[in-house]
Amino acid sequence: MVGLTDHNIQLQARIRVGNDFGRILYMGPVEGHEGLWIGIEWDDPLRGRHNGTVNGCFYFxxxxxxxxxxxxSEKIDKFETLEQAIQERYLAPEPQSYVDDELLIQARDALSAPFMKVVGMDKLRERQSNLxxxxxxTxxxxxxxxxxxxxxNNLRSLCLQSSCIANWKVVNDIVQQIPSLRCLDLSFNRVMTPSIExxxxKFDKLDSLILNSCGLSDWNDVLTIARMCPNxxxxxxxxxxIKHLSDSSESLQNLEILIIGENSISQFDEILKLSNLPMLKELLVNNNQFTSVKLPDCNHTSRLGNFKSLETLNLRHNPIVDEVDMFNELDKLSTLCRLSYMNQKVPENSDGTYIDxxxxxxxxxxxxLSFNRSEIDKTQRNDAMYEMWKKLAAEYMAACGEGDAKLNEFYETHRCYPRLLTKYGSPDQLLLQQQRKRVTTIEVQFKNVTNGKMYRKKxxxxxxxxxxxxxxxxIAALHTCSGMDLKSFKLYYIDAYNNNIKVYxxxxxxxxxxxxxxNGDVIYIEK
Structure with missing residues (x-):
């Protein structure tokens, strides 16, 4: 295998040169040049100069x-073992003072605390130095x-991002020597595809494995790695x-959290291949390329058995074409309660589009219960349901006029509407109001809830x-309420068809x- 502290290198070894990592694919002579040359494929696809063929001669x-x-070979950085790296970074002798004096002076000035001291550094350093x-x-x-x-003996989490680990036998040697290890991060590595051997x-005790930016593309390789980590x-x-997935139920039986964001998945059908994972609670598929979300059909009064444990789903920054259709599909999931979603073209701090x-x-x-990591309160839920009741009212009434088949089709594409009808009733009176002759000015009344005063204004x-x-x-300021400001009160009115609904x-x-x-509506001023 690759030498530990010298350049006794061989094919398929991982190497580092400065800030760049790569793998050795060739060792030998180069036409027109003397001595031994090392052929490298860099992790960075733009780091090199060619594809392994130089001046018409194929090398790799x-x-x-x-x-x-x-x-x-002289350009290759010297190798080290994990043992040596830990000793160098965690056991190396430190200067007498562990706190930079200049940094301490700046902190005192910034906090206006001239007598501030940093205590406990010696104990912290002593604890860190005891393996x-x-x-x-990390x-x-x-x-x-x-x-x-x-x-x-007590290590639970090990982060070895960007290293020269070349194969899974080395990983096994590390894991087997740390029986307490539970989380392993090998991101930004290019560990070779697992062989049959x-x-x-078996990494039986690992419960968290992080392989971000590892050049993985074949889901079968992913499942092979997963089988080595049965828990x-x-x-x-x-x-x-990753572009394509496959049935993973046998390899990921115990998996609760799967993060496959920022890959190249272009069809939601690929995500559906994960729907029979029995323990999956959290799925992150953000920043992929699918344009729609389609789940199996089911009656609008029932829900699916797919993703039976899924509670959290992240769909942010996928180019979804029809958001209403996507939300209708997601209502089929029986346990989904936390959703993250943001259209690629709409920033979260934009105006009405995000609110819609x-x-x-x-x-x-x-x-x-939560949207984009923000808990949904009762008022927000009621407002949202009321808006959907109004928004879909015309389409519902049109479906009612075309018979049962058309009405059932409407319910299948708008699963929420039977619930909204139960809560708010039929929207026929609302539509009659909307169809009245349009006016540009109305006269409303304003009522101060605190003191009962009424004001009238066009x-x-x-x-x-x-x-x-x-x-x-x-108006309030003119009537001895000068203490109010724009942030100290809210406005709402009572819905004309349901007196129990406050519309803020x-x-x-x-x-x-x-x-x-x-005309004639009362707007309430609530402090």
């Missing part, structure tokens, strides 16, 4: 046109290519080149909610027409 083959180089106490070790961008002799290796609960595979997405998601997915329907808040502030005017970018206000 790379996956990318410019990922190959021929170098002298028996270490529970977490060594990144190293030339580690072997385990060495390890005595780490490797499949007998895996969390598996992260971000930023690889929020209302659709909350109004259509019955069991949703306002244009095109007025924005933000402008209305300013108007109320001025909280979307400052919307016009009054958006809220279906009409």
């Amino acid at each position: 083959e790379t996956r990318f046109p410019k990922s190959g180089s021929l170098i002298r 028996e106490f270490l529970e977490d070790i 060594i990144c961008h190293s030339t580690i290519n072997q385990a060495g002799k390890l005595k780490l 490797d499949e007998i290796l 895996l609960r969390e598996f992260s595979l971000k930023q690889n080149d 997405t929020f209302l659709q998601a909350v109004g259509m997915i019955e069991k949703l 306002v244009p329907l095109a007025m924005t909610t933000h402008t209305l808040y300013g108007l109320i502030y001025k 005017l909280d979307n400052l970018s919307k016009s009054l027409d958006y809220y279906s206000l009409s």
Whole structure:
């Protein structure tokens, strides 16, 4: 195998030159040059100069046109074992003072604390220097290519991002020497595809494996790795080149969290191949390439058995074409309660577009408790359901007029509407109101809930909610309520068809027409 501290290198070894990593694919002479040359395929596809063929002579083959180089062995950085790397980074002698004096002076000035002291550093350093106490070790961008002799009885998490580990036998040697290890991070490595011999290796105690940016593309290789970790609960595979999946139930029986965001999955049908994982609770498929979400058909009054344990789903930044259709499909999942979603073209801090997405998601997915990591309160849920009831009213009434078959079709594509009918009733009166002759100005009353005072004012329907808040502030100020400011009160009105529903005017970018206000309505001022 590759030498530990010298350049006794061989084919398929992983090497580092400066900041770049690669794999040796050729060792031998180069036409027109003397001595031994090393042919490298770099992890960075743009790092090299050719594809392994130079001046018409073939030496090796790379996956990318410019990922190959021929170098002298002297340029290769010296290898080290994990044992040596830990000793160097965690046991190396430190200066007498562990705190930079200049940094301490800057901190005192910034905090206006001239007598501030940093205490406990000696004890912290002593604990970190005792390998028996270490529970977490991180060594990144190293030339580690072997385990060495390890005595780490309490270590639970080991991060070896960007190293020279070349194959799974080395990984096995490391894991077997650390019986307490539970989480292993090998991101930004290019460990060779597991061989048939490797499949007998077992990392029984690992419950978390992180292989982000490891150049993985074949899902069968992923499953082979998973079978070596039979008790895996969390598996992260971000930023690889995975396009296709397959039935994974036998290899990932115990998996609870799967992260496959930032890959190249273009069809949601591939994600469906994970739907029979019995323990899967959290699935992250953000930043892929599918344009729609389609689940198996089921009656609008029932839910699927697919993804039977799934609670959290991240779909952010996929180019979804029809959001309403996607939310309707997700309502079929029996346990989904946390959803992250953001259209690629819509920033979260944009105006009404994001609010519309929020209302659709909350109004259509019955069991949703959190959207984009924000808990959904009762008021938000009621507002969302009411908006969907209004938004789909015309389509519902049209379906009612075309017979049972058309109405059932409407229910299948809008699973939420039977629930909304139960809560708010038929929208026929709402439509009659919307179909009345349009006016541009209405007269409304404002009632101060605190003191009971009433004010009457004509306002244009095109007025924005933000402008209305300013108007109320001025009116209130004229009537001895000068203590109010724009953040100290809320506006709402009582729905004309359901006296139990408060509709808050909280979307400052919307016009009054958006809220279906009409002549004589009362807007309440609530502190």
